[in-house]
Amino acid sequence: MAGTAFTPSILSRPVYAGLVSRGATPAIMLAEGEGALALMALADHDPAVMGHAHIIHIPAGTGHGAALQALGPAMYHEGPTLPAVLPRLRKALGDAHMGTALYIAGTEGVIGQVTAEALAAGVAAGAISTEHHGGAARRMQCVHCKGITEDVVTDPFICSHCGLSLFVRDHFSRRLGAFQGVCVDAETPGQIPAMQEIRP
Amino acid sequence: MTLRFNDETFRGDYTYHNSAAAVRRFPFPFDQDSYMYSVNIEPHRPTRAGSVFEHRFDVDEHYVAEMQDRAITLADDPLRCQSLPHMELAGWDFLELVMVCKSEDYPDMFTLHRDGDRWHWINRPLGIDQRFTFMDTSTLPCGPLEYIGRQTQGDHALLDQREGNLWMDAGIVTSQADWSLDFNIGMNFFEWHAPVPKAHELGIFQRALKFLTNVQQGKPSRRLNWTMTVNPRLDTSPENYHKWGPEKRTITPENVGAKQYLRVELQSFYRLPRSNALVFPIRCYLISLEDLVTVPKWGRRFHRVLRDLPDELAEYKGFAVNRSMIVDYLARFDDGAETSAGIFPD
Amino acid sequence: MMLRVASVEPLSPLVTKFRFVHPDGAALPLFSGGAHVVVEMPDGEMIRRNAYSLVSDPMDGSGYEIAVRREDLGRGGSLYMHTRVAEGDLLGVGAPANLFGLDLRARKHVLVAGGIGITPFIAQIRQLTRLQLPFELHYCARSRSEAAGLALLPDLPQVHVHISDEGNRMDPAEVLSGQPLGTHAYTCGPEGLVAAMADAGARLGWPEAALHSETFLAPPPGKPFRVTLARSALTLTVGPDQSLLEALEAAGVDAPWLCRGGVCGQCETAVLSCHGRIEHHDHWLDDDEKAAQTKIMPCVSRFQGQDLILDR
Known part of the structure; x- marks a missing residue:
C-alpha cells in the first residue's frame, strides 16, 4: 500500500494515489x-x-x-x-x-x-x-478571516488568526491547498461541541 | 422611467419589501406539490409579459437598493469579486452582453452608443454616464466583470470551458446561498458542487454538465433553484455566517410569517462569443411567507413541498431547525384543495 | 440564418475560400478562435450539413470566411461547395460553436497544422495576436502548390512552414522539446500527425491535458444499411453517401446535434438491439462503450449486419 488510506469522501477532497514513475524525464x-x-x-x-x-x-x-x-x-x-x-x-x-x-x-x-x-x-x-505519509493533520483556511491554520488535528479547532471555533469540512481548494473551516457556533454562540481527533 | 425603486435595506433594520405587483411576479419555483432535484433546464426565452422571464436581465423595484447593498458588501470584502487572469476576455464578453440586453430591453433606463471600440454607457437609475474603450480595462474604474456586476442584480460566475469541464474562474458574488467564491474559484463543475448531497449519485451533475458544455451562442437557458433565508438578507455568505447565523434562531411561531423568506434563484446560462466561456447569472428573489400565502395556490403547494421534503435536503438548505414552525404556519393556508399545474398564480 | 455568398476565391487547386455576409449587412455574432459553423446545402431531396472552421477574424462580425478542400471521395458536401455554390447564393449557416478552443491559461500556445487542418488556427492566430499571447505555429504540407494555408497565414516570425517535398519535414519531438512550463500544444490535421504529436508528447512527459487535437471528421461514406427507430416506429435505409443522422433528419425524426463530426456528444443515441457490428467513427464514446454496442453516434457512425434498433 502506497501511503495512507483515507475514508472515501466528497469529490473536491484530494486523493493521493501514490507515486508512479513517469520515467527518465526531468x-x-x-x-x-x-x-x-x-x-x-x-x-x-x-x-x-x-x-x-x-x-x-x-x-x-x-x-x-x-x-x-x-x-x-x-x-x-x-x-x-x-x-x-x-x-x-x-x-x-x-x-x-x-x-x-x-x-x-x-x-x-x-x-x-x-x-x-x-x-x-x-x-x-x-x-x-x-x-x-504522516498523520491526518489538515491545513485549514478560515472562511471568515481567510487565515490558514496549519496542522489541525481536532474538529472543531480554534482559528490561529481570529480565534473563532471552526468545524472541519472535507471541501478542499486546490488553489489554496487547504480545507475549509466554518464557524461551528455561528447560530448558537458559545455552544461548541466537544473536540474530536481528526481521522484519515 | 415607469419603474419606481424601493428605498429599502437588506441588513440591519431590514426594510426590504415587495409591492403587490412584485408578489404577483415572484418566480415561485414549484410546478408540482413535491420537490426533488432535477435538471429542470429550459430555454431562456422571453416568456409572459410582466414576469421575471420577460427580459434577459430582469430589472425590478429592488434594483437600486440591491446595488447599494452590493457596494457595502464589496467595501467590506473585496474578495467577493475575483477573476483569474485568463478570464478578462470573458469579463468583456459579459459586459457587452449586459449592456446590449439592458439597452434593448429597457431603453428608458439604459443607453449604449458604440462607435467601434469607443463606447458610451448611460445607466439612469444609478446615475452613471461612462465613456470607455472596449477591451481596454484602464479606461474603466475597475475590471469589466466588477464594473458591470455592480450594475446588474444577481451574482455572476464566469465559467471557463476546457477538458470537457467547466471551471469557475471568475465571479462577483455578494448574494450567495452560503458558498464562497474566494474558496471555490478555480474549481471545476464537480468540485464546486461536491458538498451537495444526493445529486451526485443521481447523476444530476453529469447530465447538467453535458448540457451546459453544449450551450450555444444566442440560445441561453435557465432554471430555478431555491432555499430558505431568515430575514431578507442578500449576503448569506459563509464569510459572514458568524454574523448572520444567530438570526436563524430568532424564528418564533408568532414572527415566522414575517421573518422567514423563500429565496429563489433564477439561474441562467449564456455562451459568450470571444472567450467561449459561459456566464452563469444567479439572480436572487426573496419573498416572506406572509406575502407568499397571499397567492392561495402557492400557500397550499409550498406547505406540501416542505412537509414532505427529505430531512437531508432541509439540512443542506439550512432550515431544518425552523422547519416545523414553517410547516405549521403554512398548514393554516392549505385547505387540501387541488393545485393547478405550473408555477404561475391562478 | 441565411447568409449570402459574398466571394468565392480559389486558394489552391483543391482549396477554395468562401465569404458569407448577412444579406442586410447586419453584423454576425463574433466567435472564438477554433470555432466552426455548420453550412446547409440543399441537395435534391436532402439537406447536407457540413461543419467548417471559421478562418476570418473572430473579432470581425462583418462576415464569416471558411476554406473548403474538395474531397472527391467524400459524400459530396465539399464537391457541392466547389461546384454548385457561386457568389450571390443564399445558404443556411448556423451560429458559431467551438469544440477546439484555446486554453487561455497557457503560458505559450504551440499550434501544429497538417494540410487543411490549418483552418482553425487562422482565426486562433488572430485571437492570440490581439490578446498579445505568446505562440508559435507549424504548418505542414506535402508540396508548396498544395499548401493553401500559405495564402491565409500572416507573415510573422512565429509562423514556421514545413514542406515535405522540399525536405523540410516537421519533427514533432523538436517542436515539443524545451517548451516552457504551462505550454499547451494543439494539433489539427490527418490522424497520423495527431498520433505523432501525441506520441512525441508522451515520450517527452507532456501531460495529456496539455495536448489538444482535432481530427477533422467528415461522416465517412459506406455501404447502405437498414435501421429501425423504435419510438418513431419507422424503418429506414441509410444510403451510401448519407449519414445516419442525415437519414433521421430526412425522415423527420428529431435528433439534437452540434458538431456533426463525432466530437460533441449531442446526438448520442441508445441502441436497443444490435445483431451485427456498429462501425464507430466517433471520438465521443470510450472503447468500452464502443465494444458494448449499446450507444451510437448517428452523425458519423454506421452499421453492418442483420438489424439495428435505436431509441429514437
Whole structure:
C-alpha cells in the first residue's frame, strides 16, 4: 500500500494515489518526513527516474537524508521547513520545461501547498504525482478571516488568526491547498461541541 | 422611467419589501406539490409579459437598493469579486452582453452608443454616464466583470470551458446561498458542487454538465433553484455566517410569517462569443411567507413541498431547525384543495 | 440564418475560400478562435450539413470566411461547395460553436497544422495576436502548390512552414522539446500527425491535458444499411453517401446535434438491439462503450449486419 488510506469522501477532497514513475524525464521531487520512503520506493521500482531528478527534502525529524542522497539524484537539497525551501522550489518551477514531472510525498498540508505552487506555475494536474505519509493533520483556511491554520488535528479547532471555533469540512481548494473551516457556533454562540481527533 | 425603486435595506433594520405587483411576479419555483432535484433546464426565452422571464436581465423595484447593498458588501470584502487572469476576455464578453440586453430591453433606463471600440454607457437609475474603450480595462474604474456586476442584480460566475469541464474562474458574488467564491474559484463543475448531497449519485451533475458544455451562442437557458433565508438578507455568505447565523434562531411561531423568506434563484446560462466561456447569472428573489400565502395556490403547494421534503435536503438548505414552525404556519393556508399545474398564480 | 455568398476565391487547386455576409449587412455574432459553423446545402431531396472552421477574424462580425478542400471521395458536401455554390447564393449557416478552443491559461500556445487542418488556427492566430499571447505555429504540407494555408497565414516570425517535398519535414519531438512550463500544444490535421504529436508528447512527459487535437471528421461514406427507430416506429435505409443522422433528419425524426463530426456528444443515441457490428467513427464514446454496442453516434457512425434498433 502506497501511503495512507483515507475514508472515501466528497469529490473536491484530494486523493493521493501514490507515486508512479513517469520515467527518465526531468523531475522535481519534494519529500517531507516519512515521505522520503515514497521516493526510495519509487527509485527502487524505476531507477531511471533519478537521472534528471532534483530532490528537495524536509527531514522533519526523520533521518532519511543519506539514503535519499544515495539514490543518486541530479540535485539534492535539504531544508528545515517548507517556507525555507519555497524560494528554491519556485526557482526550480520557473526554470522547468514541459515534460518535467513533479513528485510530492509527505503530510497533507505540504502536498496541498506544493501542489498549489506548481499549479500556479503552470504545471498541469496530470504531471503531479502525490503520496501521503504522516498523520491526518489538515491545513485549514478560515472562511471568515481567510487565515490558514496549519496542522489541525481536532474538529472543531480554534482559528490561529481570529480565534473563532471552526468545524472541519472535507471541501478542499486546490488553489489554496487547504480545507475549509466554518464557524461551528455561528447560530448558537458559545455552544461548541466537544473536540474530536481528526481521522484519515 | 415607469419603474419606481424601493428605498429599502437588506441588513440591519431590514426594510426590504415587495409591492403587490412584485408578489404577483415572484418566480415561485414549484410546478408540482413535491420537490426533488432535477435538471429542470429550459430555454431562456422571453416568456409572459410582466414576469421575471420577460427580459434577459430582469430589472425590478429592488434594483437600486440591491446595488447599494452590493457596494457595502464589496467595501467590506473585496474578495467577493475575483477573476483569474485568463478570464478578462470573458469579463468583456459579459459586459457587452449586459449592456446590449439592458439597452434593448429597457431603453428608458439604459443607453449604449458604440462607435467601434469607443463606447458610451448611460445607466439612469444609478446615475452613471461612462465613456470607455472596449477591451481596454484602464479606461474603466475597475475590471469589466466588477464594473458591470455592480450594475446588474444577481451574482455572476464566469465559467471557463476546457477538458470537457467547466471551471469557475471568475465571479462577483455578494448574494450567495452560503458558498464562497474566494474558496471555490478555480474549481471545476464537480468540485464546486461536491458538498451537495444526493445529486451526485443521481447523476444530476453529469447530465447538467453535458448540457451546459453544449450551450450555444444566442440560445441561453435557465432554471430555478431555491432555499430558505431568515430575514431578507442578500449576503448569506459563509464569510459572514458568524454574523448572520444567530438570526436563524430568532424564528418564533408568532414572527415566522414575517421573518422567514423563500429565496429563489433564477439561474441562467449564456455562451459568450470571444472567450467561449459561459456566464452563469444567479439572480436572487426573496419573498416572506406572509406575502407568499397571499397567492392561495402557492400557500397550499409550498406547505406540501416542505412537509414532505427529505430531512437531508432541509439540512443542506439550512432550515431544518425552523422547519416545523414553517410547516405549521403554512398548514393554516392549505385547505387540501387541488393545485393547478405550473408555477404561475391562478 | 441565411447568409449570402459574398466571394468565392480559389486558394489552391483543391482549396477554395468562401465569404458569407448577412444579406442586410447586419453584423454576425463574433466567435472564438477554433470555432466552426455548420453550412446547409440543399441537395435534391436532402439537406447536407457540413461543419467548417471559421478562418476570418473572430473579432470581425462583418462576415464569416471558411476554406473548403474538395474531397472527391467524400459524400459530396465539399464537391457541392466547389461546384454548385457561386457568389450571390443564399445558404443556411448556423451560429458559431467551438469544440477546439484555446486554453487561455497557457503560458505559450504551440499550434501544429497538417494540410487543411490549418483552418482553425487562422482565426486562433488572430485571437492570440490581439490578446498579445505568446505562440508559435507549424504548418505542414506535402508540396508548396498544395499548401493553401500559405495564402491565409500572416507573415510573422512565429509562423514556421514545413514542406515535405522540399525536405523540410516537421519533427514533432523538436517542436515539443524545451517548451516552457504551462505550454499547451494543439494539433489539427490527418490522424497520423495527431498520433505523432501525441506520441512525441508522451515520450517527452507532456501531460495529456496539455495536448489538444482535432481530427477533422467528415461522416465517412459506406455501404447502405437498414435501421429501425423504435419510438418513431419507422424503418429506414441509410444510403451510401448519407449519414445516419442525415437519414433521421430526412425522415423527420428529431435528433439534437452540434458538431456533426463525432466530437460533441449531442446526438448520442441508445441502441436497443444490435445483431451485427456498429462501425464507430466517433471520438465521443470510450472503447468500452464502443465494444458494448449499446450507444451510437448517428452523425458519423454506421452499421453492418442483420438489424439495428435505436431509441429514437
